[in-house]
Amino acid sequence: MKELLVLIPAFNEEGAITNVIEEVQKAVPGAFVLVVDDCSADSTRFLATLAGARVLTVPHHLGLGGCLQAGYRLAYELGYDFVIRVDGDGQHDPADIPRVLEALKTTGCEMAIGSRFVGGHANQATSLPRGIGIALFRAILRPILGKPVHDPTSGFVGVNRAALNVFSRSFPLEYPEIEALVVLQRKAFRFTEVPCTFRPRRTGTSTITPLRSFYYIVHVLLGVFVNVLKYDGRTRRS
Amino acid sequence: MERLLNVVSLLSLTLAAFVLFSLRRKHIRVEYSVSWLAAAIAMFILSRWHGGLAWLGQAIGVADPALALAMIIAGVFLAVFYRFSMILSHLKDANTALAQRCAILEFRLESIESKDAEA
Numbered sequence: 001m002k003e004l005l006v007l008i009p010a011f012n013e014e015g016a017i018t019n020v021i022e023e024v025q026k027a028v029p030g031a032f033v034l035v036v037d038d039c040s041a042d043s044t045r046f047l048a049t050l051a052g053a054r055v056l057t058v059p060h061h062l063g064l065g066g067c068l069q070a071g072y073r074l075a076y077e078l079g080y081d082f083v084i085r086v087d088g089d090g091q092h093d094p095a096d097i098p099r100v101l102e103a104l105k106t107t108g109c110e111m112a113i114g115s116r117f118v119g120g121h122a123n124q125a126t127s128l129p130r131g132i133g134i135a136l137f138r139a140i141l142r143p144i145l146g147k148p149v150h151d152p153t154s155g156f157v158g159v160n161r162a163a164l165n166v167f168s169r170s171f172p173l174e175y176p177e178i179e180a181l182v183v184l185q186r187k188a189f190r191f192t193e194v195p196c197t198f199r200p201r202r203t204g205t206s207t208i209t210p211l212r213s214f215y216y217i218v219h220v221l222l223g224v225f226v227n228v229l230k231y232d233g234r235t236r237r238s
Numbered sequence: 239m240e241r242l243l244n245v246v247s248l249l250s251l252t253l254a255a256f257v258l259f260s261l262r263r264k265h266i267r268v269e270y271s272v273s274w275l276a277a278a279i280a281m282f283i284l285s286r287w288h289g290g291l292a293w294l295g296q297a298i299g300v301a302d303p304a305l306a307l308a309m310i311i312a313g314v315f316l317a318v319f320y321r322f323s324m325i326l327s328h329l330k331d332a333n334t335a336l337a338q339r340c341a342i343l344e345f346r347l348e349s350i351e352s353k354d355a356e357a
Contacts, residue, residue: 058341062334070338074345173334 002029004101005073005080009064010088010136011038014047015203021051022096024086028101034074035088036067044088065173075163084158089201092156096196100158103194110163110189111181113149114156119195129213136217137178143184144228149193152178156196165190178220182227243285243305246311250281270325273318280314 006024010017017035024033035048037057048055058070060196068085084100086092096114103112117134130153137152155177159167172179181191210236257274260266284291284307295306 056341056345059337062337066334066338069334070341073338074342088338179274 002032002078002080003082004028005075005078006033006094006097007029007068007075007085008033008035008053009038009067009071009085010035010040010044010048011061011064011067012040012042012044013088014040014042014044014052016090016201017044017088018047018051020086020088020090020094021048021053022081024097027094028141031097031232032078032080034071036071036115038062038067039063056150063174065171067150069167069171069173070078070163072159072164072167072171076164080128080164081161082158083164084219085155087155089203091199091201091237093197093199096194097102099196100194103192104158105158107192108190109192110187111162111184111191112158113151113154113191113193114158114196115151115154115193116196116198117150129210133213133217137220138222139173140221141178142183144182144224145191149181149191151193152181154196154198172223175216175220175223177224179227182224186227186230239304243288243291243307246285246307247282250278250285253281254278270322273321277314277318281311284310 006028008017008024013020021033021035024031033053035044035053035055037045037048037055039058044235045055045057056070056074058067062070072083072084082101082104084097086094086097088127092114100112103109134151134153138149141149141152157177157180163184166183166189167180170183170200172183184191252283254275257271257278261268261271288303291303294310295301295303298306298309300306300309321342342348
Protein backbone atom coordinates (compact mmCIF):
# COMPACT_ATOMS: atom_id res chain seq x y z
CA MET A 1 0.00 0.00 0.00
CA LYS A 2 1.12 3.57 -0.65
CA GLU A 3 0.54 6.18 2.03
CA LEU A 4 -0.25 9.73 0.98
CA LEU A 5 -1.46 11.35 -2.19
CA VAL A 6 -1.94 15.11 -2.23
CA LEU A 7 -4.71 16.05 -4.63
CA ILE A 8 -4.70 19.52 -6.16
CA PRO A 9 -7.66 20.41 -8.37
CA ALA A 10 -6.70 23.25 -10.68
CA PHE A 11 -8.40 25.32 -13.34
CA ASN A 12 -6.39 28.15 -14.88
CA GLU A 13 -4.05 28.43 -11.88
CA GLU A 14 -0.80 29.14 -13.70
CA GLY A 15 -0.05 32.02 -11.32
CA ALA A 16 -0.12 29.89 -8.18
CA ILE A 17 0.31 26.23 -9.06
CA THR A 18 4.11 26.13 -9.00
CA ASN A 19 4.31 27.63 -5.51
CA VAL A 20 1.58 25.34 -4.22
CA ILE A 21 3.37 22.23 -5.51
CA GLU A 22 6.71 23.35 -4.12
CA GLU A 23 5.13 24.05 -0.73
CA VAL A 24 3.47 20.63 -0.74
CA GLN A 25 6.75 18.92 -1.61
CA LYS A 26 8.43 20.80 1.21
CA ALA A 27 5.68 19.97 3.73
CA VAL A 28 5.37 16.27 2.88
CA PRO A 29 8.52 15.13 1.07
CA GLY A 30 7.99 11.96 -0.92
CA ALA A 31 4.22 12.29 -1.11
CA PHE A 32 2.61 11.70 -4.49
CA VAL A 33 1.44 15.09 -5.75
CA LEU A 34 -1.40 14.82 -8.24
CA VAL A 35 -2.74 17.88 -10.00
CA VAL A 36 -6.13 17.35 -11.63
CA ASP A 37 -6.22 19.85 -14.45
CA ASP A 38 -9.80 20.74 -15.34
CA CYS A 39 -8.94 21.44 -18.96
CA SER A 40 -7.18 24.73 -18.20
CA ALA A 41 -6.68 27.18 -21.05
CA ASP A 42 -3.41 28.47 -19.61
CA SER A 43 -0.08 26.84 -18.70
CA THR A 44 -1.30 25.11 -15.55
CA ARG A 45 -0.56 21.61 -16.83
CA PHE A 46 2.89 22.50 -18.14
CA LEU A 47 3.91 24.34 -14.98
CA ALA A 48 2.60 21.58 -12.71
CA THR A 49 4.60 18.97 -14.60
CA LEU A 50 7.65 21.22 -14.52
CA ALA A 51 7.31 21.60 -10.74
CA GLY A 52 7.44 17.82 -10.34
CA ALA A 53 3.76 16.92 -9.95
CA ARG A 54 1.93 14.27 -11.92
CA VAL A 55 -0.99 15.70 -13.86
CA LEU A 56 -4.33 14.09 -14.56
CA THR A 57 -6.00 16.06 -17.33
CA VAL A 58 -9.70 15.56 -17.90
CA PRO A 59 -10.74 15.80 -21.55
CA HIS A 60 -13.23 18.60 -21.00
CA HIS A 61 -14.22 20.95 -18.21
CA LEU A 62 -15.91 18.87 -15.50
CA GLY A 63 -16.12 21.36 -12.66
CA LEU A 64 -14.66 20.92 -9.19
CA GLY A 65 -16.60 17.83 -8.15
CA GLY A 66 -15.94 15.94 -11.36
CA CYS A 67 -12.23 16.74 -11.12
CA LEU A 68 -11.99 15.70 -7.50
CA GLN A 69 -13.78 12.44 -8.15
CA ALA A 70 -11.39 11.67 -11.02
CA GLY A 71 -8.50 12.22 -8.59
CA TYR A 72 -10.14 10.11 -5.88
CA ARG A 73 -10.78 7.31 -8.39
CA LEU A 74 -7.18 7.29 -9.53
CA ALA A 75 -5.88 7.42 -5.94
CA TYR A 76 -8.10 4.50 -4.99
CA GLU A 77 -7.01 2.45 -8.00
CA LEU A 78 -3.35 3.20 -7.26
CA GLY A 79 -3.86 1.91 -3.71
CA TYR A 80 -3.30 5.04 -1.61
CA ASP A 81 -4.27 4.97 2.07
CA PHE A 82 -4.80 8.69 2.51
CA VAL A 83 -5.65 11.53 0.16
CA ILE A 84 -5.45 15.16 1.20
CA ARG A 85 -6.89 17.82 -1.04
CA VAL A 86 -5.47 21.33 -1.20
CA ASP A 87 -6.67 24.00 -3.60
CA GLY A 88 -4.52 25.05 -6.52
CA ASP A 89 -4.99 28.77 -5.86
CA GLY A 90 -2.78 28.81 -2.77
CA GLN A 91 -5.55 29.51 -0.23
CA HIS A 92 -4.61 26.46 1.82
CA ASP A 93 -1.24 26.34 3.53
CA PRO A 94 0.42 23.01 2.69
CA ALA A 95 2.39 23.30 5.94
CA ASP A 96 -0.84 22.12 7.61
CA ILE A 97 -0.94 18.85 5.62
CA PRO A 98 1.04 16.83 8.22
CA ARG A 99 -1.45 17.90 10.89
CA VAL A 100 -4.41 16.76 8.80
CA LEU A 101 -2.65 13.46 8.03
CA GLU A 102 -1.88 12.95 11.71
CA ALA A 103 -5.55 13.53 12.58
CA LEU A 104 -6.60 10.89 10.05
CA LYS A 105 -4.14 8.39 11.50
CA THR A 106 -4.72 8.99 15.19
CA THR A 107 -8.47 9.64 15.42
CA GLY A 108 -9.63 6.83 13.15
CA CYS A 109 -12.00 9.28 11.49
CA GLU A 110 -12.63 8.74 7.81
CA MET A 111 -12.38 12.47 7.06
CA ALA A 112 -10.34 15.31 8.52
CA ILE A 113 -11.36 18.86 7.63
CA GLY A 114 -8.85 21.67 7.74
CA SER A 115 -10.84 24.34 9.54
CA ARG A 116 -10.29 28.07 9.87
CA PHE A 117 -12.74 28.27 12.77
CA VAL A 118 -11.34 25.89 15.38
CA GLY A 119 -8.39 26.03 17.74
CA GLY A 120 -6.11 29.01 17.58
CA HIS A 121 -7.30 29.86 14.09
CA ALA A 122 -10.85 30.71 15.07
CA ASN A 123 -10.68 34.37 14.15
CA GLN A 124 -9.67 34.18 10.51
CA ALA A 125 -11.55 36.73 8.49
CA THR A 126 -14.09 35.75 5.90
CA SER A 127 -16.47 37.84 3.84
CA LEU A 128 -19.89 38.68 5.26
CA PRO A 129 -21.93 36.72 2.65
CA ARG A 130 -19.66 33.71 3.07
CA GLY A 131 -19.88 34.02 6.85
CA ILE A 132 -23.69 34.05 6.67
CA GLY A 133 -23.64 31.04 4.35
CA ILE A 134 -21.31 29.14 6.67
CA ALA A 135 -23.53 29.91 9.68
CA LEU A 136 -26.59 28.73 7.76
CA PHE A 137 -24.95 25.47 6.72
CA ARG A 138 -23.62 24.89 10.24
CA ALA A 139 -27.17 25.13 11.59
CA ILE A 140 -28.57 22.82 8.91
CA LEU A 141 -25.81 20.22 9.14
CA ARG A 142 -25.73 20.05 12.94
CA PRO A 143 -28.78 17.75 13.31
CA ILE A 144 -27.96 15.79 10.16
CA LEU A 145 -24.37 15.02 11.13
CA GLY A 146 -25.10 14.63 14.83
CA LYS A 147 -22.25 16.94 15.80
CA PRO A 148 -21.22 20.49 14.97
CA VAL A 149 -19.08 21.23 11.96
CA HIS A 150 -17.37 24.60 12.19
CA ASP A 151 -16.11 24.98 8.64
CA PRO A 152 -18.45 23.05 6.33
CA THR A 153 -17.31 24.84 3.15
CA SER A 154 -13.62 24.10 3.65
CA GLY A 155 -11.94 22.46 0.70
CA PHE A 156 -8.89 21.49 2.74
CA VAL A 157 -9.95 17.91 3.35
CA GLY A 158 -8.20 14.64 4.05
CA VAL A 159 -9.80 11.22 3.67
CA ASN A 160 -8.72 7.69 4.43
CA ARG A 161 -9.12 4.68 2.17
CA ALA A 162 -12.62 3.81 3.38
CA ALA A 163 -13.88 7.27 2.45
CA LEU A 164 -11.83 7.14 -0.74
CA ASN A 165 -13.69 4.00 -1.71
CA VAL A 166 -17.02 5.79 -1.25
CA PHE A 167 -15.93 8.98 -3.03
CA SER A 168 -14.50 7.09 -5.98
CA ARG A 169 -17.99 5.71 -6.60
CA SER A 170 -20.26 8.49 -5.40
CA PHE A 171 -19.29 12.12 -5.17
CA PRO A 172 -21.26 15.35 -5.57
CA LEU A 173 -20.30 16.94 -8.85
CA GLU A 174 -20.92 20.66 -8.57
CA TYR A 175 -20.39 22.04 -5.04
CA PRO A 176 -18.91 19.03 -3.30
CA GLU A 177 -17.72 20.12 0.15
CA ILE A 178 -20.98 20.17 2.08
CA GLU A 179 -22.73 17.38 0.21
CA ALA A 180 -19.66 15.17 0.67
CA LEU A 181 -20.13 15.41 4.43
CA VAL A 182 -23.66 14.11 4.06
CA VAL A 183 -22.53 11.36 1.68
CA LEU A 184 -20.09 10.16 4.35
CA GLN A 185 -22.71 10.48 7.07
CA ARG A 186 -24.92 8.11 5.09
CA LYS A 187 -22.16 5.55 5.50
CA ALA A 188 -21.94 6.36 9.22
CA PHE A 189 -18.40 7.64 8.73
CA ARG A 190 -16.89 10.14 11.15
CA PHE A 191 -15.04 13.40 10.66
CA THR A 192 -12.82 15.61 12.73
CA GLU A 193 -11.72 19.20 12.29
CA VAL A 194 -8.12 20.34 12.41
CA PRO A 195 -7.07 23.96 12.92
CA CYS A 196 -5.56 25.26 9.68
CA THR A 197 -4.44 28.53 8.18
CA PHE A 198 -6.30 29.91 5.20
CA ARG A 199 -4.67 32.56 3.06
CA PRO A 200 -6.01 34.98 0.47
CA ARG A 201 -5.97 33.52 -3.04
CA ARG A 202 -2.68 34.30 -4.75
CA THR A 203 -3.91 34.89 -8.28
CA GLY A 204 -7.13 35.46 -10.15
CA THR A 205 -10.37 36.68 -8.70
CA SER A 206 -13.22 34.87 -7.09
CA THR A 207 -16.10 34.13 -9.44
CA ILE A 208 -18.60 34.29 -6.60
CA THR A 209 -21.28 36.93 -7.21
CA PRO A 210 -24.45 37.54 -5.12
CA LEU A 211 -26.50 35.65 -7.72
CA ARG A 212 -24.07 32.74 -7.73
CA SER A 213 -24.03 32.73 -3.93
CA PHE A 214 -27.81 32.42 -3.94
CA TYR A 215 -27.64 29.63 -6.53
CA TYR A 216 -24.92 27.94 -4.45
CA ILE A 217 -27.06 27.99 -1.31
CA VAL A 218 -30.17 26.67 -3.08
CA HIS A 219 -28.17 24.03 -4.93
CA VAL A 220 -26.37 22.79 -1.83
CA LEU A 221 -29.54 22.78 0.29
CA LEU A 222 -31.27 20.71 -2.38
CA GLY A 223 -28.26 18.38 -2.58
CA VAL A 224 -28.24 17.93 1.19
CA PHE A 225 -31.98 17.29 1.20
CA VAL A 226 -31.71 14.69 -1.57
CA ASN A 227 -28.81 12.96 0.17
CA VAL A 228 -30.71 12.85 3.45
CA LEU A 229 -33.69 11.32 1.65
CA LYS A 230 -31.37 8.65 0.26
CA TYR A 231 -30.11 7.90 3.76
CA ASP A 232 -30.12 4.19 4.56
CA GLY A 233 -30.37 3.65 8.30
CA ARG A 234 -29.11 0.08 8.03
CA THR A 235 -25.61 1.34 7.25
CA ARG A 236 -25.33 3.32 10.49
CA ARG A 237 -22.41 2.34 12.66
CA SER A 238 -23.61 0.72 15.86
CA MET B 239 -62.33 29.71 -31.18
CA GLU B 240 -62.34 27.93 -34.55
CA ARG B 241 -59.48 30.11 -35.72
CA LEU B 242 -57.46 29.22 -32.61
CA LEU B 243 -58.05 25.50 -33.20
CA ASN B 244 -56.96 25.91 -36.81
CA VAL B 245 -53.78 27.64 -35.65
CA VAL B 246 -53.08 24.81 -33.20
CA SER B 247 -53.65 22.24 -35.97
CA LEU B 248 -51.25 24.11 -38.19
CA LEU B 249 -48.67 24.38 -35.41
CA SER B 250 -48.93 20.68 -34.64
CA LEU B 251 -48.47 19.76 -38.31
CA THR B 252 -45.50 22.14 -38.51
CA LEU B 253 -43.99 20.57 -35.41
CA ALA B 254 -44.46 17.05 -36.80
CA ALA B 255 -42.98 18.09 -40.15
CA PHE B 256 -40.04 19.76 -38.43
CA VAL B 257 -39.36 16.68 -36.31
CA LEU B 258 -39.55 14.38 -39.33
CA PHE B 259 -37.26 16.70 -41.28
CA SER B 260 -34.76 16.72 -38.37
CA LEU B 261 -34.94 12.94 -38.19
CA ARG B 262 -34.25 12.64 -41.90
CA ARG B 263 -31.24 14.97 -41.56
CA LYS B 264 -30.14 13.02 -38.45
CA HIS B 265 -30.27 16.14 -36.29
CA ILE B 266 -32.13 14.19 -33.62
CA ARG B 267 -32.25 10.50 -32.83
CA VAL B 268 -35.42 8.44 -33.27
CA GLU B 269 -35.82 7.74 -29.54
CA TYR B 270 -35.84 11.47 -28.75
CA SER B 271 -38.20 12.35 -31.57
CA VAL B 272 -40.99 10.11 -30.25
CA SER B 273 -41.94 12.54 -27.45
CA TRP B 274 -42.20 15.46 -29.85
CA LEU B 275 -44.18 13.47 -32.43
CA ALA B 276 -46.54 12.26 -29.71
CA ALA B 277 -47.01 15.85 -28.53
CA ALA B 278 -47.71 17.01 -32.10
CA ILE B 279 -50.23 14.22 -32.70
CA ALA B 280 -51.98 14.93 -29.38
CA MET B 281 -52.22 18.62 -30.24
CA PHE B 282 -53.60 17.85 -33.69
CA ILE B 283 -56.23 15.40 -32.42
CA LEU B 284 -57.44 17.77 -29.71
CA SER B 285 -57.64 20.69 -32.12
CA ARG B 286 -59.74 18.67 -34.59
CA TRP B 287 -61.88 16.64 -32.17
CA HIS B 288 -64.14 19.25 -30.58
CA GLY B 289 -66.14 16.74 -28.56
CA GLY B 290 -63.00 15.30 -27.02
CA LEU B 291 -61.65 18.74 -26.18
CA ALA B 292 -64.94 19.72 -24.50
CA TRP B 293 -64.92 16.47 -22.52
CA LEU B 294 -61.32 16.98 -21.40
CA GLY B 295 -62.09 20.59 -20.48
CA GLN B 296 -64.94 19.44 -18.26
CA ALA B 297 -62.74 16.74 -16.75
CA ILE B 298 -60.13 19.26 -15.63
CA GLY B 299 -62.74 21.82 -14.58
CA VAL B 300 -62.16 24.39 -17.33
CA ALA B 301 -65.29 25.49 -19.12
CA ASP B 302 -63.55 27.43 -21.88
CA PRO B 303 -62.26 24.94 -24.52
CA ALA B 304 -59.54 27.37 -25.64
CA LEU B 305 -58.15 27.63 -22.11
CA ALA B 306 -58.47 23.87 -21.67
CA LEU B 307 -56.51 23.32 -24.89
CA ALA B 308 -53.80 25.75 -23.73
CA MET B 309 -53.53 23.96 -20.39
CA ILE B 310 -53.36 20.54 -22.00
CA ILE B 311 -50.69 21.68 -24.46
CA ALA B 312 -48.70 23.22 -21.59
CA GLY B 313 -49.02 19.94 -19.68
CA VAL B 314 -47.86 17.89 -22.65
CA PHE B 315 -44.85 20.13 -23.21
CA LEU B 316 -43.97 20.09 -19.50
CA ALA B 317 -44.00 16.29 -19.61
CA VAL B 318 -41.74 16.32 -22.68
CA PHE B 319 -39.33 18.81 -21.08
CA TYR B 320 -39.21 16.80 -17.88
CA ARG B 321 -38.44 13.63 -19.80
CA PHE B 322 -35.59 15.40 -21.56
CA SER B 323 -34.29 16.76 -18.24
CA MET B 324 -34.07 13.17 -17.02
CA ILE B 325 -32.30 12.10 -20.19
CA LEU B 326 -29.88 15.04 -19.95
CA SER B 327 -29.10 14.25 -16.30
CA HIS B 328 -28.36 10.65 -17.17
CA LEU B 329 -26.21 11.70 -20.12
CA LYS B 330 -24.27 14.19 -17.98
CA ASP B 331 -23.51 11.52 -15.38
CA ALA B 332 -22.43 9.09 -18.07
CA ASN B 333 -20.35 11.75 -19.78
CA THR B 334 -18.58 12.68 -16.54
CA ALA B 335 -17.80 9.06 -15.74
CA LEU B 336 -16.50 8.53 -19.28
CA ALA B 337 -14.33 11.66 -19.15
CA GLN B 338 -12.87 10.59 -15.80
CA ARG B 339 -12.17 7.08 -17.08
CA CYS B 340 -10.58 8.50 -20.23
CA ALA B 341 -8.33 10.80 -18.15
CA ILE B 342 -7.30 7.95 -15.82
CA LEU B 343 -6.52 5.63 -18.73
CA GLU B 344 -4.45 8.35 -20.41
CA PHE B 345 -2.59 8.91 -17.15
CA ARG B 346 -1.85 5.22 -16.75
CA LEU B 347 -0.81 4.88 -20.40
CA GLU B 348 1.63 7.77 -20.02
CA SER B 349 3.02 6.12 -16.87
CA ILE B 350 3.60 2.85 -18.75
CA GLU B 351 5.16 4.64 -21.69
CA SER B 352 7.52 6.64 -19.49
CA LYS B 353 8.56 3.44 -17.69
CA ASP B 354 9.19 1.77 -21.05
CA ALA B 355 11.24 4.75 -22.18
CA GLU B 356 13.35 4.59 -19.03
CA ALA B 357 13.92 0.86 -19.53
